[in-house]
Amino acid sequence: MNVLLLGFGSVGRAFCNLLKEQEFSLKELLPAGVEVKVVGIGTKTRGCLFSRDGLPLKQILDFESKTGKLTGMDSLYAYPYDSESLVSEGDYDLLVECTTSSMSSRGGVARLIKIALDRGKTVVTCNSAVVYNHYFELKELSEQKGASFIFDSAVIAGVPLFSFMxxxxxxxxxxxxxxxxxxxxxxxxxxxxxxxxxxxxxxxxxxxxxxxxxxxxxxxxxxxxxxxxxxxxxxxxxxxxxxxxxxxxxxxxxxxxxxxxxxxxxxxxxxxxxxxxxxxxxxxxxxxxxxxxxxxxxxxxxxxxxxxxxxxxxxxxxxxxxGFGPRQVGYGLLRDVLEYISGKIKT
Ligand SMILES: NC(=O)c1ccc[n+]([C@@H]2O[C@H](COP(=O)([O-])OP(=O)(O)OC[C@H]3O[C@@H](n4cnc5c(N)ncnc54)[C@H](OP(=O)(O)O)[C@@H]3O)[C@@H](O)[C@H]2O)c1
Structure with missing residues (x-):
């Protein structure tokens, strides 16, 4: 399952840290031959990365914590364009969206989510402003395109309320x-x-x-x-x-x-x-x-x-x-990704 991660702030980093930390549990949990691989990372101002074979998360986390950015990483992984082209042209299965939640910028990140859904990509998000403002149109689009729109960590990150109900x-x-x-x-x-x-x-x-x-x-x-x-x-x-x-x-x-x-x-x-x-x-x-x-x-x-x-x-x-804080939200995103893979969440 190739993941494009949109947003590499405290939650995006926590998501990547959890993927590394839980590597062995994930191997046991996932069906044989299936792995969660982050192939792309997009930010607004600090650069984008892409590798079809999967990005080296530990190396990226270390580099970002030292330099505060993604640009300047090994040129093997550099993606010279912006997040929008990564979302609209990148080769991935699932978009994990954890960008800044902003009530004032209606449309911004929601537009990127629409591009992904329109391409039939499933979207997992923790962005409450996007879900609040665009729930009906994003749900409808995901249904039309046979993708899923999943947002359990956008309300109570520690409790998968919608999946539970x-x-x-x-x-x-x-x-x-x-x-x-x-x-x-x-x-x-x-x-x-x-x-x-x-x-x-x-x-x-x-x-x-x-x-x-x-x-x-x-x-x-x-x-x-x-x-x-x-x-x-x-x-x-x-x-x-x-x-x-x-x-x-x-x-x-x-x-x-x-x-x-x-x-x-x-x-x-x-x-x-x-x-x-x-x-x-x-x-x-x-x-x-x-x-x-x-x-x-x-x-x-x-x-x-x-x-x-x-x-x-x-x-x-x-x-x-x-639970609260980035690690809890990062875990909520990972939980939603795993639920989706296990087939529990369908459109
Ligand atoms: N932190 C928490 O404890 C917490 C708790 C509950 C919910 N959440 C939700 O989790 C989400 C992420 O929070 P956070 O704390 O990780 O935020 P953050 O540290 O501010 O990071 C936001 C990331 O999103 C990127 N970004 C913003 N607009 C973008 C765009 N248009 N295209 C591509 N990337 C974009 C930023 O890019 P740059 O790196 O270039 O700035 C940054 O990497 C938010 O929706 C927030 O409400 C967070």
Whole structure:
């Protein structure tokens, strides 16, 4: 399985490190004669590499960590054009996309994904902005072209939510989803509960590597709203919700008084995303709530995320993960690639 990796930032590097680290497990796991081979790497400004026989990942990781770029590597692997021509002309089976997630640049990376799908290439992505803005068109295109569009690590990287619902709870329809889908806000609220100010807690979350590049997206509830909207579109048949149509309140106005009151009741303050079917339409909200102690969401610690999925047949299912950061997302991408290879994910 020849992989073209688009993006070689913290997640792209973590994906490559995992491929190296798990080399022996992968040999045991994959059918005889099948291997996951990275044949191309594309970046925006730091060069591209390509080799039909597979790129030497360790050498590339070492070179990049010393020089901060890919250009200047062994000329055997140099690809003299940009990422777009790599995607549109390169010889590969599967595009693993882990470029910068940007709500403001609608179209940019999504266009490259469309080029890959149009060529019948399967795409695995962790880019929530792309899935949020383009889910329906990318899904339709992948179906037309007999490819797959896979994005389980774009919402809760540690939990393959969509694959779980599809394969483990077939036929069950999601009626509502309730939980924490942004780890940074959970981490920040926990630090505030322990006495830190909002700014101190944000700085610590950034230092710990669990915040988005722009932590305001976490704190103001935008990241949760984007992810809630993806869940609504994919699992609940909702149409696209522009952010202005979603009731969003971040954690900026959570007061020490709110924490004291919650503590007295044995409850905890969480940034809760709620997605519900109400009279045939799907409503989404994100806001801080006092969650009682008998609700598992109240027990989420640190940068954990967790959701209660209420279904029509299978009742309530609780899915949670305490993983965060590039390694977790890189693992999510690898997991999706392996699921695809094993044939579990089809168009
Ligand atoms: N880091 C995390 O903990 C985390 C957690 C959850 C989700 N994610 C998601 O994972 C994705 C990657 O995150 P990251 O932390 O690895 O980002 P990053 O360190 O900023 O790296 C982004 C990479 O994408 C490349 N890129 C950007 N635009 C491109 C384009 N148009 N064509 C080709 N390459 C392009 C960049 O190129 P240059 O090298 O030239 O700049 C860079 O290599 C994002 O969608 C993010 O939201 C990350």
């Amino acid at each position: 599809k394969h483990c709870l077939p036929c069950a329809k999601v009626v509502s989803c309730y939980g924490v889908i942004n780890g940074t806000s959970n981490y920040v609220l926990e630090m505030m509960e322990e006495g830190s100010t909002l700014d101190e807690a944000i700085m610590e979350a950034v230092r710990k590597g669990c915040a988005e590049k722009d932590p305001l997206l976490d704190i103001e509830g935008t990241d949760s709203a984007v992810k809630a909207s993806i869940i609504a579109q994919v699992l609940m048949g909702a149409s696209f919700h522009a952010l202005e149509e979603i009731s969003i309140e971040g954690i900026r106005n959570v007061t020490p008084e709110m924490f004291r009151k919650a503590k007295k009741e044995g409850a905890r303050v969480k940034l809760v995303a709620k997605i519900q079917k109400v009279l045939g339409s799907v409503q989404i909200s994100v806001r801080p709530e006092v969650v009682p102690s008998d609700n598992p969401v109240s027990r989420l610690r640190g940068a954990s995320k967790g959701v209660i999925m209420t279904t029509d047949i299978a009742g309530e299912v609780y899915l949670a993960s305490d």
